[in-house]
Amino acid sequence: MQTALEVHNLTVSYNRRPVLWDIDFELPEGKLIGIIGPNGSGKTTLLKSIMGLIPLSSGYVQLFGQSLEEVRHRVSYVPQRESVDWDFPTNVLDVALMGRYRRSNLFRRLSGADRRIAREALEKVGMLEFAGRQISQLSGGQQQRVFIARSLAQQADLYLMDEPFAGVDAASEQAILTLLSEMKQQGKTVIIVHHDLQTASRFFDHMVLLNTRLVSAGPTKEVLTTQHLQQAYGGQLTILSQVADIIQDRDFPVREKQFQDKP
Amino acid sequence: MNSLIEFFSFSDPNVTIVVLGSVLLGASAAIVGCFTFLRKRALVGDAVAHAILPGVCVAFMLSGQKSPLILLTGAVISGWISLLAMDYIVNRTKLKADTAIGLVLTVFFGLGIMLLTAIQHSGSAGQAGLDKFLFGKAASMSRQDVMVFGTTALILLILVLVFFKEFKLVAFDPDYARSAGLPVRSLEFLLATITVLAVAVGIQAVGVVLMAALLITPASAARFWTDDIRMMVFLSAVFGVLSGIFGSYISYIAPAMPTGPWIVVLLSILAFGSVFFAPRQGILARLRLQRGNTRKMLAENILKTFYALGEKEGSFLRPRNTDALLQQRAFRPNTLKRGLRRLQRRNLLKKVSDGKWRLTEAGFEESSQIVRRHRLWELYLNKRLSLAADHVHNDAEAIEHILTPEVEAQLERDLGYPILDPHESKIPPGRSQK
Numbered sequence A: 001m002q003t004a005l006e007v008h009n010l011t012v013s014y015n016r017r018p019v020l021w022d023i024d025f026e027l028p029e030g031k032l033i034g035i036i037g038p039n040g041s042g043k044t045t046l047l048k049s050i051m052g053l054i055p056l057s058s059g060y061v062q063l064f065g066q067s068l069e070e071v072r073h074r075v076s077y078v079p080q081r082e083s084v085d086w087d088f089p090t091n092v093l094d095v096a097l098m099g100r101y102r103r104s105n106l107f108r109r110l111s112g113a114d115r116r117i118a119r120e121a122l123e124k125v126g127m128l129e130f131a132g133r134q135i136s137q138l139s140g141g142q143q144q145r146v147f148i149a150r151s152l153a154q155q156a157d158l159y160l161m162d163e164p165f166a167g168v169d170a171a172s173e174q175a176i177l178t179l180l181s182e183m184k185q186q187g188k189t190v191i192i193v194h195h196d197l198q199t200a201s202r203f204f205d206h207m208v209l210l211n212t213r214l215v216s217a218g219p220t221k222e223v224l225t226t227q228h229l230q231q232a233y234g235g236q237l238t239i240l241s242q243v244a245d246i247i248q249d250r251d252f253p254v255r256e257k258q259f260q261d262k263p
Numbered sequence B: 001m002n003s004l005i006e007f008f009s010f011s012d013p014n015v016t017i018v019v020l021g022s023v024l025l026g027a028s029a030a031i032v033g034c035f036t037f038l039r040k041r042a043l044v045g046d047a048v049a050h051a052i053l054p055g056v057c058v059a060f061m062l063s064g065q066k067s068p069l070i071l072l073t074g075a076v077i078s079g080w081i082s083l084l085a086m087d088y089i090v091n092r093t094k095l096k097a098d099t100a101i102g103l104v105l106t107v108f109f110g111l112g113i114m115l116l117t118a119i120q121h122s123g124s125a126g127q128a129g130l131d132k133f134l135f136g137k138a139a140s141m142s143r144q145d146v147m148v149f150g151t152t153a154l155i156l157l158i159l160v161l162v163f164f165k166e167f168k169l170v171a172f173d174p175d176y177a178r179s180a181g182l183p184v185r186s187l188e189f190l191l192a193t194i195t196v197l198a199v200a201v202g203i204q205a206v207g208v209v210l211m212a213a214l215l216i217t218p219a220s221a222a223r224f225w226t227d228d229i230r231m232m233v234f235l236s237a238v239f240g241v242l243s244g245i246f247g248s249y250i251s252y253i254a255p256a257m258p259t260g261p262w263i264v265v266l267l268s269i270l271a272f273g274s275v276f277f278a279p280r281q282g283i284l285a286r287l288r289l290q291r292g293n294t295r296k297m298l299a300e301n302i303l304k305t306f307y308a309l310g311e312k313e314g315s316f317l318r319p320r321n322t323d324a325l326l327q328q329r330a331f332r333p334n335t336l337k338r339g340l341r342r343l344q345r346r347n348l349l350k351k352v353s354d355g356k357w358r359l360t361e362a363g364f365e366e367s368s369q370i371v372r373r374h375r376l377w378e379l380y381l382n383k384r385l386s387l388a389a390d391h392v393h394n395d396a397e398a399i400e401h402i403l404t405p406e407v408e409a410q411l412e413r414d415l416g417y418p419i420l421d422p423h424e425s426k427i428p429p430g431r432s433q434k
Helices: A043-050 A068-074 A092-100 A112-124 A140-152 A170-185 A197-203 A226-233 A238-250 B002-008 B013-038 B042-063 B068-092 B097-122 B143-162 B164-172 B174-179 B184-223 B229-253 B259-277 B283-313 B322-328 B333-345 B361-384 B393-399 B405-414
Strands: A003-014 A017-028 A032-036 A058-063 A075-078 A158-162 A189-194 A206-211 A213-219 B349-353 B356-359
Touching: A003 A043, A003 A189, A017 A043, A017 A058, A017 A189, A017 A206, A017 A238, A032 A043, A032 A170, A032 A197, A043 A058, A043 A158, A043 A189, A043 A206, A058 A068, A068 A075, A075 A140, A075 B174, A092 A112, A092 A140, A092 B164, A112 A140, A140 A158, A140 A170, A170 A189, A189 A197, A206 A226, A213 A226, B002 B229, B013 B042, B013 B143, B013 B164, B013 B184, B013 B229, B013 B259, B042 B068, B042 B097, B042 B184, B068 B097, B068 B143, B068 B184, B143 B164, B143 B184, B164 B174, B164 B184, B174 B184, B184 B229, B184 B259, B229 B259, B259 B283, B283 B322, B283 B333, B283 B356, B283 B361, B322 B333, B333 B349, B356 B361, B361 B393, B361 B405
Parallel strands: A017 A213, A032 A189, A032 A206, A075 A158, A158 A189
Antiparallel strands: A003 A017, A003 A058, A206 A213, B349 B356
């Protein structure tokens, strides 16, 4: 099986304090993969680091065996719904069309093909009938589906979604789940940050269990053991957070220059 | 009236220059300001405007002349330094954005005033008029000024048009834009430069102190009228243009009146007008909506009272006097009278004799639908929210007025087409079931 994502010795700091320590795992292609962990365990930070949105303190990320820059067109990101202001003066179709913006059409108007792809993406999430609606008039679940449609319009192979099921009504949840299984059948890889342990085993084939450090990564059955869950949900490691405090207080680097990890 | 014709015939070349200048500056600031507004950087715009003053002064001290191009360069440089300073403070210190903005604004402006005072006391030739940067000098713009600022404004407009969709995405969701591989850093740099430029030329019209108004007020007024960013940018430009024209006109008929402050006053009037009169989002529209709701609730409550009395006595269409209605439900007597008359006009009630009313057929139908919604909701609360039967009434009193036919249909399906409510009262049949 091909590797869709490799995270190698990844350490990420926020305000100089490490919030992810030496995360190291590989994920296969063509699976639905959940990133699970308690609040503040660094799930969103991990996703943002993979997408190159936060500077890394150490380590590297490879997608399909290449750097993000090289395979950007094969990767799509769905941010947390709350990360934007939904009062922004625009409509549903416009947001879906944003999935067609790229470097190659910087100054240009979008083409008819772009419009068709955006409409298809809306259709897939069941939001085409709302194409002209102002985005503030959508329910939380509908907003989430619009975000997913925007990502689908990118026509990528690997999708990274941040909490697509958070605050979503039952109908939207079902629509998203159906879509995910379709995507899997087409051989797409979807990595999803998810907060709900109850549904996790039902939704995902693979899992990454986090709590500032990696607890376990692999097929769901192997990851979801009582021992792993205790490790993940039993609080952060005391020594690790003490060391993080010292790094922040004294402004130490987390890596010396001659010991950088390279692909 | 004469002055109006005189002014708008543009026979006076001076008028033409001033109007052209004010319009170009107003429109470009208004358009660029839309993005400042949507990115929630209104105060940053204000700080940049104030921070431009020391740049203008230094440019004058170094060159010794008031050439607009040189002063503009100085303005842009110090505007940019202020942006970098704010970014640096936020990213590298524990200070938050509001403090950074306050610090940069006051420090730069203080420095600017200091330099300005020094220049004025140096007795250097040609310094006269530099203080106009404080409150603008729209009325005394020269042809050369308008050429330079007009060209700048035009370049700004073209840049915004060319990068419109990218600026929109950067304002809406910069993280996503970065994830899609767009050069967000460069776009943000461009947007910031455009803002600094718009501010730098805008202060010609209204000055450093009032510049934020030229940038932000048109955008915030426009936002009230539309939910489409293209329309918003267009309206914002129209507001900028209108206030530019009429600001110059007012200072033309009353030469003692300063143009810049008048432009700002006119913009503020437009903004207040928008806050009050805009459809849907305006205060007036909200009030009208609320009044409509109050009337709907009163009408439905009266009809429901007739239904309740009818249910008690087994006869829905019998006439009732106001006392009986008041006994059943605590209306304010005058309000009740108004409500009864309105229902009569809608042919839902019929006045039988003085103080006696009865339901018409249509009125009975309407009243049973309200009771139906009330009881369906009570049952839903009881079944799905596990609320005790004696706790559901007050909630349903409000929600009965809100339920739409679609929600009503869903409720009915969800509850399995029920017949009785939690108090064992009969739920009247829906319109479709007859």
